[in-house]
Amino acid sequence: METKNKSHVLCISCDTAYPLDAENITIHETTKIPLNPSKLVRFTCSKCKGETTSLVLGENDIKSGNSPMLQQIKDDKQVKYDIEGKESKEGSNEANKE
Numbered sequence: 128m129e130t131k132n133k134s135h136v137l138c139i140s141c142d143t144a145y146p147l148d149a150e151n152i153t154i155h156e157t158t159k160i161p162l163n164p165s166k167l168v169r170f171t172c173s174k175c176k177g178e179t180t181s182l183v184l185g186e187n188d189i190k191s192g193n194s195p196m197l198q199q200i201k202d203d204k205q206v207k208y209d210i211e212g213k214e215s216k217e218g219s220n221e222a223n224k225e
Contacts, residue, residue, distance in 0.1 A: 132185040136168050139200065140177035144189045 135144040136152065145152050147168070155178075156169040169180045 132187045134183050135186055135189055136170060136181035136183060137179075137189070137200070138170075138172040138175060138177065138181070139179045141172060141175035143172070143174065144184070144186075145172070146186075147183070 134147050136147065137144050138152070143151075147154070151173050152170045153173070154168055154170045158167045158169075160167060166183045167180055168183055169178070171178045
């Protein structure tokens with residue numbers, strides 16, 4: 128039996144993938160990307176009450192993490208985590224010196 132590669136969008140705020148027909152999202156706008164078969168979807172997530180724009184991704188891309196967009200999100204989160212961790216350590220070192 129072949130599994131379908133169902134289309135999903137990612138809510139960046141709550142880090143959740145939703146199918147395009149999910150009840151948790153309200154789609155406001157869909158835009159085709161020139162010279163690319165992909166689409167951008169602007170939607171509101173009822174879970175986090177945030178509005179975001181996401182590239183439509185296949186379920187298999189989300190599960191495997193092979194999407195360029197997912198990799199960029201992971202990289203951005205890691206950089207943010209590294210910066211916050213460094214600032215936290217520097218702050219605790221300053222407090223220990225006093």
